[in-house]
Amino acid sequence: MTQLLTKINRVEHYLLRLTRIDTLSELIHRVYAAFEGRSSVDVAHVKFLMESYVSNADDWKRYAQFDENRYTRNLVDEGDGKFNLILLCWSQGQASSIHDHAQAHCFMKMLQGCLTEVRYQEPNHTSDEIGQDRPLSEISRTELAENDVCYINDSMGLHKVGNSGPHPAAVSLHLYSPPFNICSSFDAQTGVKSRARLTYWSKFGHKVV
Ligand SMILES: N[C@@H](CS(=O)O)C(=O)O
Ligand SMILES: [Fe+2]
Numbered sequence: 001m002t003q004l005l006t007k008i009n010r011v012e013h014y015l016l017r018l019t020r021i022d023t024l025s026e027l028i029h030r031v032y033a034a035f036e037g038r039s040s041v042d043v044a045h046v047k048f049l050m051e052s053y054v055s056n057a058d059d060w061k062r063y064a065q066f067d068e069n070r071y072t073r074n075l076v077d078e079g080d081g082k083f084n085l086i087l088l089c090w091s092q093g094q095a096s097s098i099h100d101h102a103q104a105h106c107f108m109k110m111l112q113g114c115l116t117e118v119r120y121q122e123p124n125h126t127s128d129e130i131g132q133d134r135p136l137s138e139i140s141r142t143e144l145a146e147n148d149v150c151y152i153n154d155s156m157g158l159h160k161v162g163n164s165g166p167h168p169a170a171v172s173l174h175l176y177s178p179p180f181n182i183c184s185s186f187d188a189q190t191g192v193k194s195r196a197r198l199t200y201w202s203k204f205g206h207k208v209v
Contacts, residue, residue: 020052025059035177051109064171066169073198073201074201076204083179085175086176091169092167092169093164095161096161096162098159099160104177105175106151108149108161109172110146111172112169112171113163113168116142118141122158180198182195
């Protein structure tokens, strides 16, 4: 039994070495190839590519710009209009509001530190329920550590993400397809939905003025 486990372990290490993506530019190149000539998104493959990249701060530190007031969104690549790649920087205590993803696919890879992702069921008020607001119900709570990847789309619910420590500076890489700059945000207590505009703190390493 022990021998078998050792062998499985060796095979796993070998496969990981074969599939490993060592640089952010190689990841971007592979993601472009994954979208080439397709009208739909191969979710399993894109997730696999994000998982295969081994985070290295030298690749992405030029995009990692923090703000003391809120998490920042830093554009890395516009993916020929098919997807965008955004580096998000979260100081300790910073979090997003509860939101959806405008019917897009959302892949999120941890590059540094840890983030907590909390998922909620989307309220489905029928017309006669309007005015009977109730708190959103939590579906799951996941701690994401360096190199972890998670995936969400609107059929899987809403989420909020935050850095509740212990790392003072968490960084995550998000891939959205198709790109969007407006989504909905939700009040946790009432479920009331409002329109949220998403902005960039920097683009291609340069602060947006
Ligand atoms: N979807 C959010 C970040 S997160 O909380 O997933 C954004 O793009 O700003
Ligand atoms: Fe999100």
